[in-house]
Amino acid sequence: MEMLMQIPLQITFHGVDHSDAVETRIREKVAKLEHLFDRITSCRVVIEQHHKNTSNLHHKGEPFHIRLALTVPGDELVVKRDPKDSHVNEDIYVALREAFAGMERQLKEYVDRSRGNVKARAQA
Structure with missing residues (x-):
């Protein structure tokens, strides 16, 4: 299995200067x-x-x-971090880390559902 990025990736900056370092972090x-x-x-x-x-x-x-919007078979997973939320950050790298952590959780749940591993959510 190849580990090169195979999916189309669109990165858009609005009101923020484009940054190669930020783009590299996103690609990672x-x-x-x-x-x-x-x-x-x-x-x-x-x-x-x-x-x-x-x-x-x-x-x-x-x-x-x-x-973040991730298209997967039969679904689209979306994570939004908005300044009205209590957990926003003015550091772009922290904001990205938090957004991608949220997407990783959603993706793991999607994978579990798609494999039929759905269990009642444990109350934490």
């Missing part, structure tokens, strides 16, 4: 997802940052919106 994270499940058909990643017009020049950076 997607490759890890592909290792978990090799039948992913596409992946879209949108990184967005809204800039509020504010007179406070010392205002901290705006949090990042991250949207």
Whole structure:
């Protein structure tokens, strides 16, 4: 089995300068997802940052919106990290790590369901 990235990957930056380092990190994270499940058909990643017009020049950076959409046979898995959520982060790498961790959980659940390993969720 080849471990090269086989799926179409679309990375979009809105209100954020394109970064090769960020793109490389995204590609690494997607490759890890592909290792978990090799039948992913596409992946879209949108990184967005809204800039509020504010007179406070010392205002901290705006949090990042991250949207991941993974197309798998018969389904689309979506993770969104929005500044209205309590767990957002102004560090792009932390925001990406959290978004991809959420996608990894969803993908593992999808794989379990598709293999018929569905069990009642344990109450944690």
